[in-house]
Amino acid sequence: MRILHVVNHTRRQNGNVHAAVDLACAQSELGHEVTLCSGGGDFEPLLRANRVAVETLPDLLAKGRLLQACRALRALAAARDADIVHAHMMRSAGLAWAATRFSHARLVTTVHNAFEKSAILMGVGDRVVAVSEAVGVGMRRRGIPAGRLRVVLNGTLGNARHRHEPPPKPLTLEYPAVLSVGGLHPRKGVLDLLAGFSQARRARPELHLYLVGGGPCAAEYRAAVAAADAGHVHFCGSHADPRPYMLGADVFVLASHADPAPLVIPEAREAGLAIIATRVDGVPELLEGGAAGVLVAPQAPAEIAAALLAVLADARSLADHRARSQINLRRLSVQRVAAETLAVYDEVLRPRARRARPSPIGRETVRNGQAPT
Template sequence: MRILHILNHTNRLNGHVHAAVDLACAQAQLGHDVCIASGGGDFDPLLHKNNVATAMVDHQRKPVNLLKSSFALRKHVHAWQPDIVHAHMMTSAVLAWPICRLSGTPLITTVHNEFEKSAILMGLGNRVIAVSEAVRASMLRRGIPSSKLCVVLNGTIGSVRSEGRSRTPVDLPSPSILFVGGLHPRKGLPDLFEAFRLAHEQHPEARLVIVGEGPFQTNYMEMVAKMECASAVAFLGAKEDPFPWMAAADIFVLPSHADPAPLVLSEAREAGCAVIGSKVDGIPQLLEYGAAGILVPPHDPPALAAVLCELLGEPARMQEWKDKSQVHLDRLTISRVAHETLDIYGSALAAGSKNAAVAA
């Protein structure tokens, strides 16, 4: 099968990019011809190493630029002749839709950022992949027909991005609490800071480590600097591969207010952390609805602090949740994601063949 993925860029530190790169490389490993059309980025050498071709299609949202991008994509589709076009972001879907309509190529879209209003445009696809059951339910409420919607839960274990990674834990003080992600309001970091402040009063030996960067980094550092526990909090910035920090941490916390299906949870579970996540969007599904991680209400620092205190105060309880993080871990592999996605491609191709036969 010839598969063309389209996304805005291939730079690191963006979840949808990681998911698309993982999928494209896994499909190439299964023997398919795969290409990514994007604005390019850090992952291009990795893609080429794994037999994934790349094409330049600039996604900057300027009228003249988008017109040029449309012509570039149309030319590439005509020359490369994909069996399937798979768009991963709104601009990609809008660029691809008329071209796929004219060429008769099935368009598959994946809803990575369901919280954005523009996600409704992903309904342009012949098949719309939701990255969790929660995203599927949200897209149904927004009017996407159930006949189009499919769920492929995010998973990243075994991806080419992890090949050759260091699994040696970095040196972190114990007990350590870790957050990895973008530093912006959707991730709920002020809730974590307040919860840690409350927990630190009872467990002054605890440390909080923040790995990531974002537009609110300065605000968050200033916020923490005013707390009595400020010396126990470390902002380490973004890491190309945060796994060694996960392998060293005792507790991983994701206090998000909105998160369709964060890849970081599969990595934290693989690293063997005791995992705490807010009960929103795709987080419960990624934590086996509480069997593989502790779920807490969003926007509730006291509830989060109570769970932190429970784990910090009882080493046996902490170890119990570290062990539970391994429950059904095989469901979060990129191999499973690749095969389920290929099945969706097959259904779209079969539907297209039936429509063509009827029209004839």
């Protein structure tokens, strides 16, 4: 099969990019002819090393050059004789839709950031892949027909980004070490985590919290650290590979208010951490419904504090929660993601699917005054 992936860029520290790169490499390993087109970025050498052809189109990122980007992408799809064009971001999806009209290539889109209102634009695909069941439910409610929507749960274990690297060395962190990895912005619930951690420290003053990530609210969050917690909350900045922190920590906490299917959960599980995470979007699916970690309500610092104290009650409790994180871990492999995604491609390439090409969002047939479901 000839597959053309399209992303805005291939820069590090972007979960959508990681998912697309992992998938492209896994599909190439299975013997498919895979190309990844972007505006450029960090992962191009890795892609080439994994026999993924790389095409850089600067117009994909350039403002005011949509027509040029569309023409270039259409020419590339024709030159590659692509069977499937797979878009992973909203700008690239719109360009890919225009580029694949009146061609034999079929368009597949993946909804990564379903919390964004503009994610409805991903519905232009002949098939729309949701990265969790929760995202699938949300997209159906927003008008994506169930007949075009498929769910492929995110997974990243065994990816090419890490497979050929030397094993990371764990950092030496203060025990007990609580870790969170993610952007420093409101959606990640950092203020809830800081408040919950502070409450937990009233009973366990020896706790330390490590925040790995950067973002626009870094200064605000530093200022929000309680005076009593000074020296126990560590802002570690952004790191291309957070695994040394994961291997050195004891408990991983994700306090997000919204998170479709964060790749950091499989990574934290693979590192053997005890997991505490909010019950939002696809997070429960990544934690086996709570069997592989402790689920708490979003925006509930008291629940975070209680969970931390329960997990760290004694050495046996921590060991038990670490062991829980390994339940059904293989399900989160990128090889499973690749196989399920290829099944979506096979489905959309069937002769019947070719004859019934769907219309873009906003032009669906309306029957009896009702939007299609």
